[in-house]
Amino acid sequence: MTDYIVKDISLAGFGRKELTIAETEMPGLMSLREEYGDSKPLKGARIVGSLHMTIQTAVLIETLVDLGADVRWASCNIFSTQDHAAAAIAEAGVPVFAVKGQSLEEHWDYLDRSFMFPDGPNLILDDGGDATLYVLLGARAEAGEDIIPVPTSEEEEAIKAQIAKRMAASPGWFTKTRDQIVGVSEETTTGVHRLYELVKEGQLPFPAINVNDSVTKSKFDNKYGCKESLVDGIRRATDTMMAGKVAVVCGYGDVGKGSAASLRGAGARVKVTEVDPICALQAAMDGFEVVTLEDEVASADIFITTTGNKDIIRIEHMREMKDMAIVGNIGHFDNEIQVAALKNHKWTNIKEQVDMIEMPSGNRIILLSEGRLLNLGNATGHPSFVMSASFTNQVLAQIELWTRGDAYKNDVYILPKHLDEKVARLHLKRIGVKLTELSPEQAAYIGVKPEGPFKPEHYRY
Numbered sequence: 001m002t003d004y005i006v007k008d009i010s011l012a013g014f015g016r017k018e019l020t021i022a023e024t025e026m027p028g029l030m031s032l033r034e035e036y037g038d039s040k041p042l043k044g045a046r047i048v049g050s051l052h053m054t055i056q057t058a059v060l061i062e063t064l065v066d067l068g069a070d071v072r073w074a075s076c077n078i079f080s081t082q083d084h085a086a087a088a089i090a091e092a093g094v095p096v097f098a099v100k101g102q103s104l105e106e107h108w109d110y111l112d113r114s115f116m117f118p119d120g121p122n123l124i125l126d127d128g129g130d131a132t133l134y135v136l137l138g139a140r141a142e143a144g145e146d147i148i149p150v151p152t153s154e155e156e157e158a159i160k161a162q163i164a165k166r167m168a169a170s171p172g173w174f175t176k177t178r179d180q181i182v183g184v185s186e187e188t189t190t191g192v193h194r195l196y197e198l199v200k201e202g203q204l205p206f207p208a209i210n211v212n213d214s215v216t217k218s219k220f221d222n223k224y225g226c227k228e229s230l231v232d233g234i235r236r237a238t239d240t241m242m243a244g245k246v247a248v249v250c251g252y253g254d255v256g257k258g259s260a261a262s263l264r265g266a267g268a269r270v271k272v273t274e275v276d277p278i279c280a281l282q283a284a285m286d287g288f289e290v291v292t293l294e295d296e297v298a299s300a301d302i303f304i305t306t307t308g309n310k311d312i313i314r315i316e317h318m319r320e321m322k323d324m325a326i327v328g329n330i331g332h333f334d335n336e337i338q339v340a341a342l343k344n345h346k347w348t349n350i351k352e353q354v355d356m357i358e359m360p361s362g363n364r365i366i367l368l369s370e371g372r373l374l375n376l377g378n379a380t381g382h383p384s385f386v387m388s389a390s391f392t393n394q395v396l397a398q399i400e401l402w403t404r405g406d407a408y409k410n411d412v413y414i415l416p417k418h419l420d421e422k423v424a425r426l427h428l429k430r431i432g433v434k435l436t437e438l439s440p441e442q443a444a445y446i447g448v449k450p451e452g453p454f455k456p457e458h459y460r461y
């Protein structure tokens, strides 16, 4: 029996060819295969992956397998799957459940399927926290406890329905599965936020590694990744001329910095909104006008949310926008834009993940990926090279949890700085970077070892 759900398995050949290109751009992952391919440190690990099923993720999956792990995979977003990548992984024999454009019900069903190792999973590799949330909420439900709120009501209904189905089919499954998990590594800001909340509530039942806050993740993927993939998504969706347009970027954290740079690089006139005075000052000193959304809403052409927060672009904003304003989100969840409030308006689907919505005034807005992260919904996400840095951290985190999990409490940890520096080091040769070496005298003078780590923990890059 085939143990996968993909759109079209005949796309596997195309996926495999694109994997060949990606592998040459992912030196971190490929050198982990060289370093650990023989010793197989992940032997015995049964990893549930819940992360965008892209070509880059396929290289991650095959690295985990090469290091000895059994892997089952689902995408963490209904629009982000690259069907040829999923097909290539399925054909290689890894159970994967991911289709671009799957429904929310399918999203949770596929996630459930990715847990179905014959002996159950023992590790989670998460992006946004859905896999962790699923098992924890299910275990709470089995204990007769209330389940904690999840980001959108639509999502809450779908997850509750899936939990009820699994509870009926396999009583006690969630609790047993939760108790078998030795740890989770989490990819993104929003998922990490959920983990810290769980710790605060005393609800985290296993150790977690916060991959997002490795410097070689958030200061690269979130920033330089979005710098390339934001405009890519807008262009593929709309073919609009970016130069000269006024774009408003909501939020100037790592993703906001990359997004503003992306739009500026394309020639747009970029404005930024922020709530944090430090990030607002950064935006201003990077040369962006810092404004409020209310002041710009009637005149700007493009609106992008990057906050990881909810209700940023609200219905009253969209009602005021000019005709054919483009609205999109690059943060993890779709609740940054009040999409639900648009449901009773007239929608015209232009093409996959591009909708034109008529407002009461007669003005239309173009909504990208129904408010879900547009760089993965409308384009193919970040380039391989930057994802190599993120995913090298992921693999190191999985090895750490699997081989030394006992050394950790049920708390959230960041990988040590020497591993962060190692991830960066693995990516230098590919782009011809030559490092200067510290002399022993220089190292002693600044109080570090000549081979690093080069910075104290509090250094912010």
Ligand code: NAI
Pocket (backbone or CB within 6 Å): 188, 189, 190, 191, 218, 221, 222, 225, 226, 250, 251, 252, 253, 254, 255, 256, 273, 274, 275, 276, 279, 306, 307, 308, 309, 312, 330, 331, 332, 333, 373, 374, 375, 376, 382
């Ligand atoms: P961050 O915390 O560095 O930045 C978010 C910024 O938004 C902060 O500076 C915050 O002050 C600001 N903000 C919060 N509420 C606001 C409001 N009402 N108005 C204006 N600004 C507001 O987080 P980061 O790392 O930039 O991530 C943002 C989101 O993007 C998260 O959901 C994360 O998971 C997601 N993400 C998406 C990626 C993608 O490829 N699409 C890649 C990496 C992260």
